[in-house]
Amino acid sequence: MVLHRYWLHLSTIVLGLASPSWASFENTRVTRSVDLGGSLVYTTTTYNVKALEDGSNVYLFALTEKEQETTSWMEAKVKGHTAPLSLENHGLSHDATYYYSVALPKALDKDQTASLVLETVQAHAAYPFPPEAAQDDRQALKYDTDLFVLSPYKSLTQTIRFNTVGFPILGYTQPKEVAFTTGTIAAKSNSGGAIVFGPFSDLPPSSNTDFIEKHQQKISIFYEFGFPMLAIRSLRRAVEISHWGANLNIQDEIDLYNAGPKLKGQFSRLEHQTQVYQHRQAPHVLTELALQLPAGIHSAYYYDTIGNVSTSHLRIAPSASQGGLPGRSSLLELRPRYPLLGGWNYSFTLGWDSHLGDHAGWDAEKGRHVVGVPIMTLFGGAVVEDAEVKFVLPEASTDVEVFPPFSPSSFSSAMHTTYLDTTGRPLVVFKYKNLTDKHTGIIYIAYKVPLSAHLKKPTAVGIAFFSVFFVAFLWKRVDLNLEK
Numbered sequence: 001m002v003l004h005r006y007w008l009h010l011s012t013i014v015l016g017l018a019s020p021s022w023a024s025f026e027n028t029r030v031t032r033s034v035d036l037g038g039s040l041v042y043t044t045t046t047y048n049v050k051a052l053e054d055g056s057n058v059y060l061f062a063l064t065e066k067e068q069e070t071t072s073w074m075e076a077k078v079k080g081h082t083a084p085l086s087l088e089n090h091g092l093s094h095d096a097t098y099y100y101s102v103a104l105p106k107a108l109d110k111d112q113t114a115s116l117v118l119e120t121v122q123a124h125a126a127y128p129f130p131p132e133a134a135q136d137d138r139q140a141l142k143y144d145t146d147l148f149v150l151s152p153y154k155s156l157t158q159t160i161r162f163n164t165v166g167f168p169i170l171g172y173t174q175p176k177e178v179a180f181t182t183g184t185i186a187a188k189s190n191s192g193g194a195i196v197f198g199p200f201s202d203l204p205p206s207s208n209t210d211f212i213e214k215h216q217q218k219i220s221i222f223y224e225f226g227f228p229m230l231a232i233r234s235l236r237r238a239v240e241i242s243h244w245g246a247n248l249n250i251q252d253e254i255d256l257y258n259a260g261p262k263l264k265g266q267f268s269r270l271e272h273q274t275q276v277y278q279h280r281q282a283p284h285v286l287t288e289l290a291l292q293l294p295a296g297i298h299s300a301y302y303y304d305t306i307g308n309v310s311t312s313h314l315r316i317a318p319s320a321s322q323g324g325l326p327g328r329s330s331l332l333e334l335r336p337r338y339p340l341l342g343g344w345n346y347s348f349t350l351g352w353d354s355h356l357g358d359h360a361g362w363d364a365e366k367g368r369h370v371v372g373v374p375i376m377t378l379f380g381g382a383v384v385e386d387a388e389v390k391f392v393l394p395e396a397s398t399d400v401e402v403f404p405p406f407s408p409s410s411f412s413s414a415m416h417t418t419y420l421d422t423t424g425r426p427l428v429v430f431k432y433k434n435l436t437d438k439h440t441g442i443i444y445i446a447y448k449v450p451l452s453a454h455l456k457k458p459t460a461v462g463i464a465f466f467s468v469f470f471v472a473f474l475w476k477r478v479d480l481n482l483e484k
């Protein structure tokens, strides 16, 4: 988990003392829906809760060890509300469960109810099964999980539903000797693209070793997936800001791979061409990518280790300053130099320029520039295992303040000098792990460029720069400044 790892140790101790008697709620109903994808699996769990005592305001979510290991993003809300609740990670408890708490916006009195929604994205939770496939085989994946959603509270009913994106479920584990039910345990939908386990009734608190040992069961869903399993091993974004040319350059170095089944036997280009020609291309062969880039960009380039690649198509949307509607994106369709089979890698570099005014604003109150850049190029359904975003600020910038949309796993700053610079350009680097398509957002960075910068001595600038302020979660304030 990227987001909350800072909490782990301290909170484990605190919760360890308080844990067993948090019986201030009961779940009247728990329903989990799991959207089975490729590299990413999305879960949504709705907890209908009832307070058992007055003033109940802290609710605990429980994750199994396996869920904790794969969960890369999570968000909790009161159903129907848009503002997320702040989730606090309490780490691993003695009963083999990870707890997250939320404070309800309003405490509940006895018998009052609320509906809470917990969404998560799991990375690399599904895997190719079998691990190898012939060129004309379909792509089948397997997802392993637990039958019961854990909770420290009693649950009157519970169901768990698995959905594919329109492809058939090929098989599943039939749980045996399941308690808490008298009827059917597993029922597949008529279309074959969904399966429901449950309902189970009158479950005692389940996030404890006693329940887990007696009742928890592993289940697997085996399903067809009709898209390539795209994963990004690393994405290094470099952002270079130049006030001289009023230019912002973004360059992404991308190492991607196909996490789908490995090819059984030899790759046949003839068979591949035939499949393409007949529009029945193997889903486990990646042949093209469609990427959304910012509006109003120009001079886009795309090259790999061999050289320029011309098989790409870019449709540029006008930026707001060019009269375009806000929120539009340009679309880049590109073809890797070769079709990418399961286990194959492809590295390439993608870059473009933008008019600086499309990304920058002037904070008049503080007399500084503010530049906002998306944290990454989104690859739908893919996990970015290692991400880096590096800003190269204008020469002699001072008073640098950064506002990332969520905390990085590491953050550093340094001075970058090229032979043209006399004083050097401040460099700010953010690193992240396991970003998903829910990790959207803009990194804002504020800095001053003194008019007299070119007169100052390098040492003076160096000292000023190293007072970089790290301020997460305050970006909204800056956002307002940009809209002026």
Ligand SMILES: *[C@@H]1O[C@H](CO)[C@@H](O)[C@H](O)[C@H]1NC(C)=O
Pocket: 001, 002, 069, 070, 071, 123, 124, 125, 433, 434
């Ligand atoms: C990233 O995800 C992988 C696979 O789910 C996991 O093994 C790894 O621990 C995660 N890394 C971090 C820093 O969360």
Ligand SMILES: *[C@@H]1O[C@H](CO)[C@@H](O)[C@H](O)[C@H]1NC(C)=O
Pocket: 303, 307, 308
């Ligand atoms: C790619 O093409 C552009 C012009 O189209 C050229 O300026 C650049 O040097 C080429 N890069 C490589 C790596 O071949």
Ligand SMILES: *[C@@H]1O[C@H](CO)[C@@H](O)[C@H](O)[C@H]1NC(C)=O
Pocket: 257, 343, 344, 345
């Ligand atoms: C892809 O890259 C990974 C990591 O660099 C490497 O272990 C693997 O062997 C590569 N796969 C192929 C088919 O070259």
